[in-house]
Amino acid sequence: MINTNPTEKSLSIVKSAFREYYFKHSKNIEAPLRIEEREFGYMQFGSGMVRHIVFRNVGEILAVLVRDIPSDVYCSNAYYVFPSYPMQEKQWKGADLIFDIDSKDLCLSCEPTHSYFICINCGKISESKSEICLSCNTRRINRTSIPCNKCIHTLKKEVERLIDLLSGDLGIKEDAIQIYFSGNNGFHVHISDTEFHKLGSQARADIVGYLMGNSVMVESIGVRKGPEGFFIKFPKSGLAYGWRKRIACELGISQSSILKLSKMVQQKGGYDEFRTELIKTVRDLGVRIDPHVTIDIHRVFRMAGTLNSKSGLTKKRCHDLKSFDPLNDACLLGDKEIDMEIKARVKLRLKGQIFNLKKQNTRLPMYAAVYLICKGLASAN
Amino acid sequence: MYFYSSLGYLLWILSIKLGTGDLAKYPFLNEASNYIRDTHFDFEELNRPEIEHIIYRAAKKIDVEITKGIIYEELEKYEVEILTFLITLIMVKSIGLELVLKKHSLLEAIRAEKFLIEDLKREKNQQKRRLLLFKIFEDLFKFKVDIDSENHQLFKVKVTDYLERAVQFHEQEWKLINRLVHKGYVYLDADETVRLIRSELSTLIYNRVKSMTFSSLPKAIKSRVDELSIKFKPMYEVRRIYTTTDYPPCIKHALDVMAIGENLSHSGRVMLATYMLAIGKSVEEVSALFHKAPDYNEETTRYQVEHLAGSRGSRIKYSVPSCKKLLNENLCFATEKCNGIINPIQFGRNK
Ligand code: SF4
Ligand SMILES: [Zn+2]
Ligand SMILES: [Zn+2]
Secondary structure, three states, X not given: OOOOOOOHXXXXXXXXXXXXXXXXXXXXXXXXXXXXXXXXXXXXXXXXXXXXXXXXXXXXXXXHHHHHOEEEEEEEOEEEOOOOOOHHHOOEEEEOEEEEEEHHHOOOOOHHHHEEEEEOOOOOEXXXXXXXXXXXXXXXXXXXXXXXXXHHHHHHHHHHHHHHHHHHOOXXXXXXXXXXXXXXXXXXXXXXXXXXXXXXXXXXXXXXXXXXXXXXXXXXXXXXXXXXXXXXXXXXXXXXXXXXXXXXXXXXXXXXXXXXXXHHHHHHOOHHHXXXXXXXXXXXXXXXXXXXXXXXXXXXXXXXXXXXXXXXXXXXXXXXXXXOOHHHHOOOOOOOXXXXXXXXXXXXXXXXXXXXXXXXXXXXXXXXXXXXXXXOOEEEO | OOHHHHHHHHHHHHHHHOOHHHHHHOXXXXXXXXXXXXXXXXXXXXXXXXXXXXXXXXXXXXXXXXXXXXXXXXXXXXXXXXXXXXXXXXXXXHHOOHHHHHHHHHHHHHHHHHHHHHHHHHOOOHHHHHHHXXXXXXXXXXXXXXXXXXXXXOEEEEHHHHHHHHOOOOOHHHOHHHOEEEOOEEEEOHHHHHHOOHHHHHHHHHHHHHHOOOOOOOHHHHHHHHHHHHHHHHHHOOOOOOXXXXXXHHHHHHHHHHHOOOOOOHHHHHHHHHHHHHOOOXXXXXXXXXXXXXXXXXXXXXXXXXXXXXXXXOOOOOOOOOHHHHHHOOOOOOOHHHOOOOOHHHOOOOO
C-alpha cells in the first residue's frame, strides 16, 4: 500500500475486501506452469515478506490466500531444483522471460495532473510536486498516481510496440506471449517460449538493450570512421530487417543510397555529430520497459489472478489488449457501501462509474473505497 | 598392425564424405577421434622412425604457441596433421601445466577458425559447406547454423543461440542491436559465425586432453616432453600476486579471464591496468599480468602500461574508470559488497 499508516478501520476494510475476493474469485488464480519448481512469496498487511515457499498445486496456494489474506502474492519466474532453499542453494534451472511496462517509465505529460504527494510523516497530501512537506518540513514523501484514460492508452500502445519487436524481430510466436495488466499502472508481458528459458542475465540484458534501442553503432548502418572523417560502407548483411530497417526508414535511405547517407552525415557535421543524433533517435524509437525486471533472473514477480495492494485491482490476463479496460475488467472487488473520508480532490473511473470527489465525507462502493485507501487518498470512517 | 595402412584405410573412408584436406584442418572432428579410440593403437608405434619427424613437428608447434603466443600455421597432408594433432595432445597432457594446456587449446581453436572461415567463404560446393557446418557446429556443439537462402555468404543462427555465445564478447558490435535480426534469427558473415564458437572449440580440445589416459610415454615422445617442460616451467611459475587480496568483482573477473589465457577486451585491460597501478603495483608487475594473454607481446604491453601510468608520452596519469562506465562496458560484476561505491578503487575501503 502507498499509505504507510492506514487507520485500523481502513486496514480491516481492505482485508475483508481481499478475503472476499479470494473466496469468490479463486478461479482467477492462474497456476503457473511447473508450479513445483518455483519459489513463492507473499507480503502480509503490516508485516514483512515471506519467501522461499513452495506449492505443489493451485489448491495449496488458495489455502494460504484465504488463511493469511496476503496483501501481495509473488511467484518466481525462475525454475529451481530446490525452490525452498536459500538463494545460493536453489540451483537455477531456467526462467521465463518477462517484461514490465510501467507508466513511471513513460514520462507521460498527463502524469502531473493526476499525481499526489503524500507525506509519510504527517500524512499531508499535496497535488504539486515538492521535495519537502510544507506542513512538517520532513523529506519523506510518497508519490501516488490515479491513471487516466490517456495513461492507459499510451501503456497499451507501448505494449503493442513491444509485441511487434518480440514477434517481428525475435521471432516469438503469438501464442507464446501472454499479456497481463499489472494490477496498478502497467502491464506485464510473459514469454513462455522455452528457448528463452536458458538465457542468463547478460543475454537478457542484451535483449533489453535491443528492445530499448540502446548502444546502437552507426557502423551497423554503414557509417564508418575513416582517415577523412568518415566513409560509407554498408554491412554485408544489409539493412533489410530489424533495427537497421527501422533506422533506414527513419532516415529515408536504402542499401543503394551511399551518396544520400553520406550527405546526411556531412550535414549533421560529421561522424561524431551524426552518431550522437542517431543514438538519440534510436532510443526514442525503442520500447520503454523496466530493464531490471527482465535482467533479474531470481526475482519473485506478482502472480496472475492475485490482488495488487497498491490499488486493489487484479493482475489480470488480457486476451484482447485492444478492448481490455483495466479500470473495469480488473476491478473485481465487491460493491457494499462504505463510509469514507476523502482526503484530496480526485477524479476517478472504476467499473464504468465516474467518481468526482472533493475533500469530503461520503459513501463509496467497496471497490472504490479500497482503491482510494490503497492509493493513500482516503480512509474509512 | 601396421600403423600407416590402418590409419590410411580409415582416413580414406572418411575422405569420401569430407575431403582429406578437411580432416587435416579439423583434426578434432569426431571422425578423427573415433579413429584414435577404435584402432586401439599401440603407443609403441610412435617409436617408429617414420613418426620421428611428426613428433618433432608436434614439439615445434607447442613451442611456437607457448613461447611466441602465435598459431602454428603450416599445413601438411592429412595423415601428418592428424598424427601431429594427436601427438601434441599427448605432449600437452604430459607437460602437465594447466596454462600450457589452456593456451594450446585456445590457439588450436583459433587455427581451426582460420581454416573454417576460408572454407566457408571460398568453397563453391554448397553441399560441402553444409556438411562442414553440420560436422562442426551441430555435431560438436549442438549449434544449428543455416546458410541464408538469398545470400549464400550469410549464415543464420537462432537469436537465443547467438545470445548465449555473444555475451562473452564485450565489444559493442556484438550487441544484438548492432546485428541484422529478423524473425528469430541473427544473420552473420563467415568470420562472425565462426568467432562465436572459439571458446567452445577450445574447451573441446581442452576436455579431450583432460580425459586422455595413458600409462607410459613412448621414449621418442618422452624426451621432447622433458625438454619442453624444462623450458616452460619457469615461465609459468610467476608469483600469483593476486590470489589473496580482496579485489572488487570486476577486477577479479578480469584476472580470471587473463588467468585462463582468454582474451580480455581493450577496455577490460585498461581497467585492470589502471586499477593495479592505482593500488601501487609497478609497471613491471602490471605488465606481467598480461603475460598469459593469447596475443601477448612484451614490448607493446609494457609500452601501453607505461602510457597509462603516465610515465610516457602525454604524461597524463589515467584514472580507474568509474563503475558506471564499467557497467556500460559489461565489465561490472557487482555483488552486495559493491553497494554505495562509484569507482572500483573504493571497494572494501571503509571496513
Ligand atoms: S560495482 Fe564497481 S567495483 Fe563493483 S564490480 Fe561493478 S564496477 Fe567493479
Ligand atoms: Zn508532513
Ligand atoms: Zn494520465
